[in-house]
Amino acid sequence: MAVVADLAIETRLRMAGLRPTRQRVALADxxxxxxxxxxxxxxxxxxxxxxxxxxxxxxxxNTLHQFTGAGMIRVLALENAKTYFDTNVADHNHFFVEGPNExxxxxxxxxxxxxxxxxxxxMEIAHVDVVIRLRPIQR
Structure with missing residues (x-):
């Protein structure tokens, strides 16, 4: 099963214009x-x-930034200085749960x-990112 998954990952990398190196394949998997x-x-x-x-x-x-440049993932930079990489590249928005940083x-x-x-x-608007911050209700 892993061999089939690796072939799919290799194909996906090639289609994105990236050479499927051992490390890229392992990280993409x-x-x-x-x-x-x-x-x-x-x-x-x-x-x-x-x-x-x-x-x-x-x-x-470096690999995550290469995947981002190739359109395989997208970057979600939040105010807390953490950068998240999102495997869903379709248009969508996010909740950010403060505390566990989820x-x-x-x-x-x-x-x-x-x-x-x-x-x-x-210029044209390429994408609008909405991040709604959540925290537990304080009682």
Whole structure:
């Protein structure tokens, strides 16, 4: 089963214009094996270590940015100085749960965005990211 998954990952990397190196394949397999999710460089590095994939933190960082540049994932930068990488590249928005720093998807059908400002001349709006911050109710 892992061989079939690796072939699919290799094909996906090639289609994105990336050479399927051993490290890219291993990191992509870890990243995409669990469906849509949000994780940091450090979290993927920890998963790689737990799976006995020998990669440095810098390699994970560089690989995630290569995946982003190739359109395979997208970046979600939050105010808390953490950068999350989102495996769901379709238009959608997020809840951010303060404390555990958890990111959750919001379905686009649940949110309407109206009255956006006109972009400057020669520019167009590429995407609107909405992050709704949550915290437990204080009693």
């Amino acid at each position: 870890l990243l995409f094996a669990k469906g849509d999710r949000h994780l940091t460089v450090e979290q993927l590095h920890e998963e790689a270590a737990a799976a006995n994939v020998p990669v440095s933190l810098a390699t994970v960082y 990111v959750l998807d919001i379905a686009m059908s649940n949110l309407e965005i109206d009255n956006l400002p006109e972009p400057p001349e020669g």
